[in-house]
Amino acid sequence: MNEIIMKLIEENRYKDVRNEITEMNIVDIAHLLMELDKKRLLILFRILPKEIAAGVFSYISLELQQYIIESITDREINNIVSELFLDDAVDFLEEMPSNVVKKVLRNTDEETRKLINQFLNYPDYSAGSVMTIEFVDLKKQMTVKEALNHIRATGIDKETINTCYVIDKGRKLEGVLSIRKLILADEDTIIDNIMDVDVIYANTLDDQETIASLFKKYDLTALPVVDNENRLVGIVTIDDIIDIIDQENTEDLHKMAAMEPLEEDYLKTSAFVLAKHRIVWLLILMISATFTGNIIKRYEELLQSMVVLAAFIPMIMDTGGNAGSQSSTLIIRGMALGEIRTSDVLKVFFKELKVSLIAGITLALVNFARLVFFERIDIAISAMVCSSLLLTVILAKMVGSILPIAAKKIRLDPAIMAGPLITTIVDAVALSIYFGIASKFLNI
Amino acid sequence: MNEIIMKLIEENRYKDVRNEITEMNIVDIAHLLMELDKKRLLILFRILPKEIAAGVFSYISLELQQYIIESITDREINNIVSELFLDDAVDFLEEMPSNVVKKVLRNTDEETRKLINQFLNYPDYSAGSVMTIEFVDLKKQMTVKEALNHIRATGIDKETINTCYVIDKGRKLEGVLSIRKLILADEDTIIDNIMDVDVIYANTLDDQETIASLFKKYDLTALPVVDNENRLVGIVTIDDIIDIIDQENTEDLHKMAAMEPLEEDYLKTSAFVLAKHRIVWLLILMISATFTGNIIKRYEELLQSMVVLAAFIPMIMDTGGNAGSQSSTLIIRGMALGEIRTSDVLKVFFKELKVSLIAGITLALVNFARLVFFERIDIAISAMVCSSLLLTVILAKMVGSILPIAAKKIRLDPAIMAGPLITTIVDAVALSIYFGIASKFLNI
Structure with missing residues (x-):
């Protein structure tokens, strides 16, 4: 279909194009227009029947909507805006620079202009801002x-x-x-x-x-x-x-990955804005992680006398972070879907306790076998590492499941209590457990 | 509204209840029924007008649907099933134990039975399995x-x-x-x-x-x-x-947190099933993290002579993980919404490169100031730590943004290339960079 029309366009047979195109779905027409160069886009847009043009317009990218409005006559603008549903008109005007908004409002009748202004005044993300009046x-x-x-x-x-x-x-x-x-x-x-x-x-x-x-x-x-x-x-x-x-x-997903949510598509957002949305959380989490570093520093002597202990740090930190992220993701999503309420906190606690025991013991046993038989590590050290691992998994799952519920309880967004923040908290706990056990266990 | 009805139920005034309830939305009736004890639930369900009963039935929890079917007569079952839309009937039967399915099918006419069987045979998650025939x-x-x-x-x-x-x-x-x-x-x-x-x-x-x-x-x-x-x-x-x-x-969210997706609500899933869905990935990632541990082991001598290096491990690992997770989350979500295509890989690459430079340099500078002025760490070591940090952020963002696209390209689900896996990969890279730079830098 598209190929035939493209060919007709190449040959400037716009009358035939018009006949072909009016049979198409308006979404498909919009996609077709967006593939053309700007000159042809404009020609094609202008030959569309009036009632189709407005529909097509509402499916075109913001950039090209702006281009069209800037290029067409006042009367054409009036035709489009009067055919657009009010919510589509408002959606589009919200994103346009003020000269385009002025040009559009100048060319609409007084009643519509009043309505548009009223709609633009509803708070973002409110029912008023998404509703339409054509009922x-x-x-x-x-x-x-x-x-x-x-x-x-x-x-x-x-x-x-x-x-x-x-x-x-x-x-x-x-x-x-x-x-x-x-x-x-x-x-x-x-x-x-x-x-x-x-x-x-x-x-x-x-x-x-x-x-x-x-x-x-x-x-x-x-x-x-x-x-x-x-x-x-x-x-x-x-x-x-x-x-x-x-x-x-x-x-929610952006928040869960420690970012302020973007308002536009990724590809349309500049690197500077992208960076701005990420840096605050990266900084907070980086500073927090230095406290975890201080725990290691406190055990400097222990490490000095037994440097091999350092080699288990990534495994314990990562497993703790992963175990905690799993729990927090399940709970955050469950709350977002209304399946889990804050009053379910005890049910969640005991469920996660059981899960963490099953998962933690399995991981500890597999790891113990691996350390003793494959890596030929001393049994005492292996046991010490694996019991730290078990405790870490249990604590990670507790922290990961309870913090999102607590956040909701005090009216914070649970989505921030996800992977990154949980991992940072769990890391500190995990290393305290690990070095605490190690210093007792190894009597150093 | 609910309180009046509850009071009428307490007083066993079921005729008045029936009058009140038929005015209500079927979803609200279903929620009301689910709050009652089983005996009253059954009484109330049986007095519902036939055309309302089927609608209400489709909004009741599976557990209570099963209880109702097991408790009512064959004729009543026939009434409900013949009023249910076929897709709702199939949804419900798919979750029921075989004795309930048999009881239901025994009480439906042959044509419906045939249709139900046909629907039960469509692959899960196919159009056939979610469609309805009442058009x-x-x-x-x-x-x-x-x-x-x-x-x-x-x-x-x-x-x-x-x-x-x-x-x-x-x-x-x-x-x-x-x-x-x-x-x-x-x-x-x-x-x-x-x-x-x-x-x-x-x-x-x-x-x-x-x-x-x-x-x-x-x-x-x-x-x-x-x-x-x-x-x-x-x-x-x-x-x-x-x-x-x-x-x-x-x-997607479950996969992104390194879990096999659950099929039921969290609270309805047993601890054993929950654990089963999490253990495989925890094991894979745990084993992978031991390779990161081996990197540390390789630099044992370096660490021995300068134990303070260990204190920066959490900060570098966590920041790398967070930076990588941010990128992978944005890309995975953008691809799921159709905003980013695999052909955009170069655009994404250069965008993330810029973002990582802005974010990485900011983080490195803040950290450098903190190390030198607050922690009074030697300038050379601080510079070494911060340049490792910068390189880690850049590499983390590259890995985090490119791997999901690569996964999609080879028809893997991009959602697995999220936080946990990216973190594990980035950790290994980050520590290699860190110790590599340290050993050169400090000439040890």
Whole structure:
């Protein structure tokens, strides 16, 4: 498909291109446009039918959106913005430099301009900032037939008609109704009798994470959003929720690797910004690790008389860090999915204790066999190393599982209690155990 | 709400309970039931209207689903299973012990039984295993009016009517049509003229991850699934996709913390299974870390004459590990979201090189100042430690960013090239650098 169109473009047969392209999915058209050079991109964009152009525009990269807006006429801008869903228009304007925003706002009617400004004022990551206002509203006195006629008259501009919202004169939300119920009902039925009054809804200021969990819990495809006076002001649709879930997961993952979360794609972020997001944690953890170094220093004499002890440091530190990271990852993810609550702390404690005993003893035994039979290390030293290893694994799993829960309890983000921080804490504990045991054991 | 109902239950006023409860969302009813003791749960479940009971059943925990099936009569089982959507029935049966499966299958009609068996045979995590068969199918010769009548006659049992599928006599998929288009169209319009022929679809054997990315790319709410002869056999709906996205993210996260992914919730998994999922990687990484230990052993004489060198081991190892984990996490996540491709390897390489220079030099300078001014360490040793640190950060970021891409290139899962493995590799490199520089630098 793409190849045929590319060929037509090469040959400047734009009329044929237009015919081919209007059959395509708007996402695919957007991807096709992004492969062209800027001149051709612009020509092709301009020949798109008006109703398709806006859809395609919302799937194009920010950089090219800006280029298009800067290149087209005021009237063309008006055409696009009036066809865009409000949430897409706002998403795009949020990322544009002020000259582009001005150019766009200058070319929209007053009502839309007011709405856009209102939306730009909602806090980031709130329901208000992700909702759209293109929903179907019905009155409860309507019959099914009247409702369907109302939808036929207004539905073309709505983001979805699959769920309809019933509001009173003051725009207060009274019920919801799926298009399925509407179609399956007799046409004289009064909406009041078939609408669902147990409505799941959100407030404009609710956090997007809260909203995502409502979608998951109730298997919703759209969620009404009300203001503080309970007036219906917008809806959030599920396609935005999927983006939010990805975004929240990425954020957690970045935090778990000791970084401030990025706001843009990796490849679009400059090396300087990337470095800035990583340095703070690297510094904190580096300084913390020097305290671990001080533990070694305290046992300098012991080490002097038995340098071989140093050779086991990496194995004990790494195993402790890995064992702790495993536990903290499981707990952090479990809490993010709502499977583990802070009240489960005792259950988690005993479970991890058991797991650490099973894992720790296995590791210690394998290591003991390896040290004695393969490396021909003295049995006493081997036993000392392996009992340190066992204790380290147990403590690592305790620290790794309990700290994320404790963080949540005091309203910190559990995601920071992940691998890197746990490893640093466990390292200090592990080396204290190791040298503590060694100095007792070897009587030095 | 719940408190009123709980009180009515306490007072055994089940008729009033029934009235109250039928107003509620089925998810909330399920949560309410799960808070009751088993006797009351069963009483309440049995008084639910038939059409609500099946919905509620699909949101109850597996343990209680099993309890209910084991406790109710054959006729009641038949009622529930015939009302359940096929995908929910299959999800539930997949987790049940064979006696429960037998009891259920004995009580379903032959056609459903056949279908269930067919679904149970699709590979895990394939489109076939997550799809459902309750979709609306239309013929392209129909008028809009005929289509709407067809939907009215059959829609009640469909999982969604929001997207309708147009098939030919041989059940081959010919087009899709949203309910919106259908409602907005004139009633004499022929389906053929308004259906979308550029259909996005999947094959029964496609992996669920592939399907999730189609939903994301095209903002779909449902996706048709065809067999090898292009016949439409089912649809996947977006509520299942959200579960799949969560599941895939959890899986990646577990792998990135060096564990085999769990199949059940953490709290529902036994300590033995948890340990089994962690031990293999802990063993592999422990053995690998002993090689790092061997590097130290090789420099035993150097350490003997200057034990203070050991005190910097944790700081260098940990900083290297953290720097590497940051890079690998960013790259693994970027690839999972489709933002970074294997062909971007050079871009990534130079970006990480720059980042590592900025971060590494900052860390080295801070550390140098600290060592010289606070810890009063000899300038030569401080310089040696800090140049090892800088080199370690650079190498860690190179290894951390390139290995996940290399893994993907050779079709390994990039998620295993995360923190734990990267740390182990970087540790060995870091200590080689450190002792290598130290022995040259200090001329020992």
